[in-house]
Amino acid sequence: MTIILAHRGYSSKFPENTMKAFVKTAEAGAEGLELDVQMTKDGELVVIHDEKIDRTTNGKGYVKDYTAKEIRKFDAGQKEPIPFLKDVFTWLSGNSMICNIEFKNGLFPYKGMEDKVISLVREYQLEKRIILSSFNHYSVVYANQFAPEIETAPILAEGLYMPWIYAQSIRSKGFHPNFKAAPNEIIKQSLEHNIAIRPYTVNNESEMERLMKAGCSAIITDDPIKAFKVREGIKKRS
Template identity: 30%
Template structure:
């Protein structure tokens, strides 16, 4: 199968036409090229771009003083030499942490001296670094923990000229496991294409009613690729929703998902997905 058509935006979200290329499968660099470099660091994002990832995926958390940073976890412990909750630390405190050495220790075969002492980037810094030439796939993490996260995110994107009539609507996709977070964003700006992330589910438990509800504000769904089958993919596609499973790292799984009809996927190895797409 050479290409898969990306479904148009749902009728109820037509003003948020995602403008995605119907002949392109989205290769989303998950936390950057995080299979090769420390996740959510500038080098990881740069590598994702070099490896032909279509989107830089950024998880955002909010600091004690209301700044958005690129980090997956609510806590600092796993990917820095700090400890405790992000929300209990100021940006200045977090900027003192080492966000790269853990990777060298965990993956010595991929270790690079330049990874030592890497800073946790702010969303502003990522957008400054890659500008309007890049595409961004941003996830609001734990929005219930961070009041005002959505407003701050949209304000930041606007400041960088990434929203509005002068920017392609596919330049930024926003995803979340929280329907409330996405609905809040949709209410503020219905032109932004949104992706509803789902926890464990199956084609048997995913109902037509639920899919139509998602279409009220989202243009697509994302879910664990291990939890779905071809019937699931087609059910989502039949409702004119895009489908972007995560996190797909093996070529065999990439090929299978493409044959099933997914319209994109998240991977820690965007070079692998690029090779699979070229071969197809």
């Protein structure tokens, strides 16, 4: 069965990367969620996609220039604050959902972020339910070396020749390609080599159906309810 991971939570209907979007993800029937992590001026792990808060909140400026106390004052939509990662982990402790954490450290290197995330994962004993991913593959490699018990997955924006070989070479058990870079043959070969493949961001029903029929390990989507309906439709027809 292809697992459904909600991209930044149920982001097609609720403010992305907020606790409301995450709670609604569970209600929609998804098995997990994907979120993004950055760091405040005083080293707090916060869940937000962009380096700036301008697009997703009523504030302006870079995440890294605010303290944890200051950043909580902004409205991320529908009166939801920017969550701390520990808020999400507290919530995850009460359910069985999978969580894909993306390190957003391509623009700013956020010194020590990987260590802090891993320490928090261990503190909440979520090692078996977390996937650490990033476009920054140095972070992926470091995370694997520091915490081999936590699954890692490089994110691939474009097609890569034999991506399962690349994943194996950096000791990752999977990879997350753009769905356009996940043709059926790549899916088939990856699964045959025991490498998970979780394409992003899949919002088109026909693409959802193609990827699910091909046996993708998971899909990352903004609309978990749509994905759930597509998956149920495939089950009924099979």
